[in-house]
Amino acid sequence: MTSFSATLALQDAIDVARACETAWPRSMYYPDGSYVGNVEWNESGPWTEILGPVAERGGPAGVVLHHGKCVAEWGDAARPDMTFSIAKSYISVLVGLAVADGLISDLDAPVGETVTGPHFSGSHNGKITWRHMLQMNSEWRGEIFGKDDQVDHFRQIGVGADNSRKGQQREVGEPGSHYEYNDVRVNALAYALMCRFRRPLPDVLRERIMCPIGASKDWTWEGYSTSWIELDGERMQSVPGGGHWGGGMVISARDHARFGLFISQNGAWDGKQILPADWMQRSLEPTPTLDKYGFLWWLNRGRDANPNLSSRAFSGQGAGGNSLWISPDDGIVAVMRWLNPGDQQEFLEKTVAALQR
Structure with a gap:
């Protein structure tokens, strides 16, 4: 149970x-008509067209769960x-479902098989695997879908990212040899996954996860x-x-928090194991090409780790200051909406300190 002093500290x-x-x-558009994503990633050239719907955003909002109980909520946490x-990270979880269903029998098998x-x-x-x-x-x-993977060559993300070379073509290496944050490639993964389920991914997510965990019906996930x-x-x-060129997932902080609680419980809900029992363990192993990345989850590992937070903490991160942060050691699930990325670590440190009281 959260103490009064912890509640006051959590207010900080x-x-x-x-x-x-x-x-x-x-x-989501600057006065000159530029889409936020194009400005954020210094994007210009032939692949900048916005192909999906864009929704006006709300203000700062969020939810903190501690051992499954909501201990903090601010802003309009119900607003998608x-x-x-x-x-x-939702796509990563859906790959776990495909593994559970036998639709993907081996992560090291070529997708093209x-x-x-x-x-x-x-x-x-043809050599590229699911892993x-x-x-x-x-x-x-x-x-x-009208986007070439070159658009995200040399892309950097995070505080202080340098995207001055973004979009310049580079010579690609062998599959598995080089980490690059590339939205076109993730879209290709989502397409391949849909082909395995033979159903739209939002339908699978809704039926297999979001409805069973009691999420609202207000979220949507749209394409181009x-x-x-x-x-x-x-x-x-x-x-x-993502919403790089519009579209993507539109969801509330509360629904994110419920999904995060499901993930923090190792993909189980009400005693039913929905994901493979070892899926999240596999998902959170550092990759050989980036020590702070797993299966489309960010890890508090490697040289950029925050020593004031658990090394087992992990998160789903979205541009514009969106984060779903999970710390199994602390029993915390935290959702941040529209919080400046440079201030997220301070928020998390204060949250953990408050709930450890």
Whole structure:
């Protein structure tokens, strides 16, 4: 049970979350008409077109759970907002479901063995495995839904990122050899996963996870105008792993927190093991090409780790100051919406300190 002194200390963290709002405009467009993503990643050239819906954002909001109990909530925590790359972590969990269903029998098998078509065939892409795609080191080459993977060559993310070379073509290496944060490649993974389920990913997520854990019906996950395909005679839309070019997941802080609680319980809910029992353990192993990255989850590991937070903590991160942070050692699930990335560590340190009292 959270003590009165801890509640007061937790208010210090909430004050940070309220005061340090992202500089992104609430309309998601700057006065000159530029989309926030294009400005954030210094994006120009032939692949900048916004292909999916864009939703105006709300203000700072969030939720903190401690041992499953809500101990803090601020802003409009029920408001669905764009969440950008936190959607990647949802894709990772859906891969876990595909493994549970036997749709992916071996993460080290080439994707092209079970996903037909040009995207995972040939001398290079034909060697790419599911593990490569999950670890962001696939070096996948090509175009899908009107976006070429070159758009994210030399891309950097995080505080102080230098994207002056972003979009310049580089020579790719062998699959598994080089980490690169590349949204086109994640979109190719989402497409491949849809082909294995033979169903749109939002339908699978809703039926298999979000409804069983009691999430609201207010969240959506939309793709691009260009990402409709026909599969088994049905027209369905592939969804992206973020809002880089519009679309993506629009969800509330409360629903994120409920999903985070499910993940913190090792993919189980009400006594039912939904994900493979070892899935989250496998997902949180540092990749060989980036020690702070797992299967589309960020880890508090490696040289950039925050020593004031648990080394077993991990998170889903989205542009604009969105974060779903989970610390099994502390029993904490924290959701931050529109909190300036440079202030997130202070918020987390204050939160953990308050709840350890």
